Amino acid sequence: RKVPPLRVLRRELAQADAWTGAAYVSATLAAAALVLWQAGEPRLAAWVLAGTAATAVLLALGAWGLTRLLGRLRGRVGVAWRFGLANVSRRGGASIVQVVAIGLGLMVLLVLTLVRTDLLAGWRASLPPEAPNRFLINVQPGEVEALQAELRAAGLGAATLHPMVRGRLTQIGERPVSAADYPEPRAQRLVEREFNLSWAEAPQPDNRIVAGRWFGPGARAEVSVEQGLAGTLGIRLGDRLRFAVAGQSVEGTVTSLRSVEWDSFHVNFFVVFPPGALDGLPATWITSFHLPAGRQALIAELVRAHPSVTVLDIDALLSKVREIIERVVLGVEYVFLFTLAAGLAVLYAAIQATRDERRYEAALARTLGASRRVVLQGLIAEFAVLGLLAGVLAAAGASALGWGLAQQVFDFPYRPDPLLWLAGAAAGVFGVGLAGLAGTRAVLDQPPLATLRAGV
Structure with a gap:
């Protein structure tokens, strides 16, 4: 009405x-x-929405540029391709919307299926071949020398054991520490848990002093803090930290901040004191080492000789983590298949909105001498080009996202996989091509004379 x-x-x-x-x-x-x-968190929701909007804008700009470029190629191709490219350029706004809608779904699927595999493989390749894959914890002070000798005799090198004292952070400067003072969930968890404190004469080889200085000779009431923890809890150089350890208080002034390579699987600590600062407090010892394949029997011998020692199998833990990741990603892939289906629905809606116009164009083309086959090839070319644009832009977005994750999160070089671009282009061409033909099949079924007489 x-x-x-x-x-x-x-x-x-x-x-x-x-x-x-x-x-x-x-x-x-x-x-x-x-x-x-x-x-469930405004800041996270804002980041997600901003990232989605920025991605859509970048895809739209890329689609606009490629659409303009294709418009200049119309005079250099055959009749069918000229007909298809003309449709893409003539409906530029609708083409951009379709490319963005389909490209977003394809991009996420490429990230989840291919880039995820490349990132995990790259992370594994970045680890040294002899990276530690076993941790021994809860080693009692009287067992340190014997266990060290046994590891050395087994040909596992000079495994270094590190002292570890459990303590809860209670005060930063003059301010008592409370989880209610921190809005971030990670900071709240850190405040509520106990830290693994240690002491050392020198920083670990994979540690780097980024601010301040390491302990001087004879230092006692000083402390070195990992920079990530310091940033999360608002700890600065010169702050005095107080820890509660077994009913006693231990204090130290922050004299250095360290960067730590946690993914090296070497023993590392958030907070390190100078030697002698934690004397008299209950401590256990910890070490990590690389166990070659086929030597699992050595672990059983160590556990029998030292029943209080707990063994952490890093390989088994990583396998379980990978299994969990695979299941989660599979569920997310199904979710984003609906995103891709939504993009195809946008394509179908755009086709239906221009159905009368397409019938009229096809009728004119056939009246002017184009065969039904040429018109069909033009439609195939149009939707294949749209799919190709969406697939190429999706692969570009997935590669950029993979590079960002590798450089900024995992901190290792990322090598783009040519299969990613091939898969994106192929999925776009075949998926969009088939969906487009299904939506425009009625255009070819109506006789040209009936269309022209109807005044469409």
């Missing part, structure tokens, strides 16, 4: 709908509300 009569009589007139803008705004707000609800 809202369609003007003139719109029915003259199909070339566009129908203006005052509610279209409101529908887009309400849909965007609903999606943002869902993200906020599921994230």
Whole structure:
């Protein structure tokens, strides 16, 4: 009832709908509300929404540039391809929307399926071949020398044992520490748990002093803090930290901040005191070493000789983590298959919106001498190009995201896989091509004369 009569009589007139803008705004707000609800944290929801919007804008700019470039190629290709490229360029706005919608779904699927594998493989390759894969904890002070000798006799090198004291952070400067003082969940967890404290004459080989200085000769009431922990809890150079250890208080002034390579699997600590600062407190010892394959019997011998020692099998833990990741990713992949389906729904809706126009174009082309086969090839070219654009942009986005994760999160070089680009392009061409043909099949079924007489 809202369609003007003139719109029915003259199909070339566009129908203006005052509610279209409101529908887009309400849909965007609903999606943002869902993200906020599921994230449960305004800051995380803001990052997700901002990242999604930025990705969509970048994909749109890329689609716009590629669409303009394709428009210049129309005069250099055959009739069918010229017909398909003309449709892409003529409906530039709709083409960009379709490319963005499909490209987002493809990009996430490529990240989850291919880039994820590349990142895990790259991380594993970045580890030294002899990286420790076993930890021994709860070693009692009287067992240190004997255990060290046994490891050396087994050909595992000079395994270094490190002292470890459990303590809870109770005060930073003059301020008592409470989980309620920190809005971030990670900071709250750190405050509520006990830290593994240690002492050492020199920093570990994989530690680097980023601020301050290491302990001087004869130092006692000093402490070195890992920089990530310091940033999370707001600890600065010169702050005096107090820890509660077995009913006693231990204090130290922060004289240095360290960067730690946690993924080296060497023994490391958030907080390190100088030698002698923790004397008299209950301590156990810990070490890590690389156990070659086929020598698991050595672990059983060590446990029999030292029943109080606990063995952590890093390889088994990593295998379990990988298994959990695979299951989680599989579930997320199914979720984003719906995202891709939504992109195809956008494509189908765009096809239906231009169905009358497409029928008229096809009728004119066939009246002017183009065969049904040429028109079909033009439609295939149009949707194959749209799919190719979406696939290439999705592969580019997935590669950029993989590079960012590798450099900024995992801290190792990322090598793009050519299979990623091939998979993105192939998925876009075949997926969008088949969906587009299914939506435009009716265009070829109607005789040209009936279309022209109807005044479409």
